[in-house]
Amino acid sequence: QPAPEEERMRESTRRKLCTLLEEGKLDDREVEIDVTESQSVGIPLLGGAGMDSMGINISDMLGGLLPKKTKRRRMKVAEARRLLRAEEAEKLVDMDAVIREALEKAAEEGIVFIDEIDKVAARGGSGGGPDVSREGVQRDLLPIVEGSPVPTKYGTLNTDHILFITAGAFSSVKPSDLVPELQGRFPIRVELQPLKREDLARILVEPENSLLRQYTALLGTEGVELSFDDGAVQEIALLAERMNGEMENIGARRLHTMIEQLLEEISFEAPESGARSCPIGAEFVRERLAPLISDSDIRRYLL
Missing domain, CATH: 3.40.50.300 (P-loop containing nucleotide triphosphate hydrolases)
Structure with missing residues (x-):
């Protein structure tokens, strides 16, 4: 049995380490832990209707019967905590009940x-x-x-x-x-109307990952600060509606090609131009896109 003084020192050291661990000050340290490996049982089965799912179920059943194998791995404390937390959480979940309810x-x-x-x-x-x-x-x-x-x-x-x-x-x-x-089997039939200018304008600005935000972030990595005013958004939507009406109507997919054409020169020159600001207005949109839309020969090769 350890002496009382030794036991107190050990407990004090343990509390200090737990405090450092909770504060994240040990996350970059490396430790070795035993990680449970998932068992994959390969069973060849003849093909046929429903045989794929049968093979998966047999593999799952046999995988549960076989003893779990552990492998010692070296990793950082942060990753080790994540793996151990996931293993312990998995033990608390009744997967049969989860699958049945699902x-x-x-x-x-x-x-x-x-x-x-x-x-x-x-x-x-x-x-x-x-x-x-x-x-x-x-x-x-x-x-x-x-x-x-x-x-x-x-x-x-x-x-x-x-x-x-x-x-x-x-x-x-x-x-x-x-x-x-x-x-x-489908008694209710609904016909959707083509996207109008107002719809296309909303698609350009309202989604969390809209095209304008994507291109702004992409060129921002090169130091180019893009900004689209409301006039530019409305002009892009108007030209997209016009192209959908005169060519094949591909809906909002048209916007991707138009934005690419609009920013082609800026994207090409961005790595060499350095940090700069590029405000995009309605006049710039008309200068870049109107000639392409009005030229029927070029328009045939645009989506």
Whole structure:
């Protein structure tokens, strides 16, 4: 048994180290800890419907039966605390209960959004036979949309009460080109209106990571301070609306090409020009973009 004096000194040293640890003064020190390694069990299985998820589940089950392996690693105290905290938190969570509740919530409150649904619609009036590949994808979607048990990595999910939403441009096909059974699964149809100048202007300034903020931050790394006034934003939106009306309407994607064209010269000269301020106004936008928009030969090669 250690002497009382030795025990007090050890406890005092321990409290001092705990204080330094909590204050983050030891974060840059290196320590060695035993880290639990995840077990990956590779089991070759024959292919087939549902076999992928079956292989994953078997691998998970066997991985839980095998003893956990630990590996001694050397790392900084800050990283060691993060790993140890994650390991201890994982021990406190009942993953079976979490998965069970997640499956219940997904089945009762889930929303599935299927974009580009027009890409699987067979083009009518082509004079050929049925498009087997596109129609096959649609028929594979039918039981899922109608409601059926779907095997997943975490168990079987019933899609009876899941809300399915699809979207598509339908520029070269019509919704009626989908198989009738799939059309019947989506009784509510909504047609969206093209983006107007006001919408495009809001897209330029309102999102947290809007295009204008991205380019301002990008050129800011080269010492160039960009600033767009309201007139410049409105002019960009007006020209984007005009191009969408005269060419293919690609919506807000048009803004990316226009901003790139607008700032092409500034971006090219930024590394050599050094720190400077570049205010962008409506007149500058018209000078840089109006000639490109009015020239029909050049416009054919712009998105």
